[in-house]
Amino acid sequence: MAFSAVRWLTDTTPASRLQANAGRSYALTRALLRNPLAALGLFIIIALVLTALFAPWVAHYPPNAQELGDRLLPPSGAHWMGTDELGRDIYSRVVYGARITLLIVVLVAVITAPLGLIVGAVSGYFGGWIDRVLMGITDMFLSMPKLILALAFVAALGPGIENAVIAIAITAWPPYARIARSEVLTFRGAEFISAVQIQGASSARVIFNHVLPLCYSSMIIRVTLDMAGIILIAAGLGFLGLGAQPPLPEWGAMISRGRSYILDQWWVATMPGFAIIIVSLGFCFLGDGLRDVLDPKHSSDR
Template sequence: MANTQTTLSTPAAGRAGGEHTPLRMFVRRFRKETTAIIGLVIIIIFVALAALAGLLSPYPPLEQHISDSLHAPSLDHLFGADKLGRDVFSRILYGARISLFTGLSVVLIAASVGTLIGTVAGYIGGWWDEAIMRITDIFFAFPSLILAMAIAGALGPSLQNALIAVAVVSWPVYARLVRGQVLVLRDQEFVQAARAIGVGDAGILLRHILPNTLSPLLVQASFDMGGTILAVSGLSFIGFGAQPPTPEWGVMISEGRNYITAQWWLTLFPAISMLLVVTGFNLVGDGLRDILDPRLNK
């Protein structure tokens, strides 16, 4: 009698297969990126500080104590006090809320607009593609910060207008990035197969093309978070963004620049906070690029 072997699927085998899901593979690779983990820890710390600013701040950010004007760092004022006696530590905590909100808002707006425009240009092609790309070339012809200053100056000095200005100069990067991805993906075999079985353009875009553009978008967005925070703070520093007495880091540095030689804490602590946040997002972006870019994976 011939021997018959039966292969059974065991729970252990099922669990082993589950270990290779994309999410688990991503987490496993991310754990190996030490610099990315450091960046993520920095971001988490500042998000927690911003969320708990109301509990952690010893004073309201706008409360003035003239008797404590330009008070050096001490137990009463951990990071010192500014010229109006406002606690610098409290203002930095609330400034973290503003900086993280501005970075996230601008990146979401720019990425959404750029993804939509880039998808249309790459998928439809023809004169639509040419017209859209020539418009993006116009934006790239100007230094982004100078163009943002011009737009913010025309709209009027305010934090909201600064966000609009930075978003307007940021979307072309995403449009070009997504267009390039769509041009490659639209002629792939799996897209042609979906079209052959009757899947419409909307289904192809939503189910087959756009999901495959998320990796480079995520990497670009993580880098842009830091750049956006710097850009908005820069506009606030020169008077085009947030206005005093808003506890925004760029405003705080601008207000303390006249005292930088003697009252160093007025500019040092907001600058260090900005440096740490931007560095955190850049480190995470580096790690995501190494993980998600197949050309860098060995």
């Protein structure tokens, strides 16, 4: 029975689109699991998502519950990661902070990837002055450090999660545009594009139905690899007080409040720092694994 299911999923001549998609998904998952680091990264990301979804059941205490009699307690059986200066359980705050981190990552990815993909595809498809204008704007953003540019936008918009997401998204889309443009330039003059144009398809239809789908694999790789940088920028904004505002349990803000106790009560700042490092490594490992699976050129070069 199991052998029949595997054979059905991996059939080289699928009978339907559903069967083809199932076969590709199975092959992708199997290839990822063969890579130990990619499998570890996938496990970390799944754990992050599950932790965010089931935070009320995973955490031991409410994230903002204060108990001044238990302030600055070291890690123990009652408080796995200790308590902070207000007696709040750090483990519970790290668990609920996964929700904020996941929210920022998802919102930034939803904004930046489609924006950069469309800008790059339009630039590469039309060329000429459209290409020069769009890539000129892209190069202007690329020439500025992401964190400094994000700080400038947040300072102008004001602190808060929403403004932090907007600021990070504004600074993160140019690399996607560059990648999409380079992808489009490789097949802009291909025969299948000419055939669609001869049939009378509009430029918008060609771009959205035939050009953009060919860029998805490189975009998925880039988005996954960029997640670590997005998490670090969001944590940096929170550390400076420009991201999520108290009493929200944002990891960067937790590190900022714990830096005053770093020598004597090291766990206050260290525990959320470990969370940032582990999640960032998870996205990096998964992104490397996806690059090996989805980019044949990269795999052959290695």
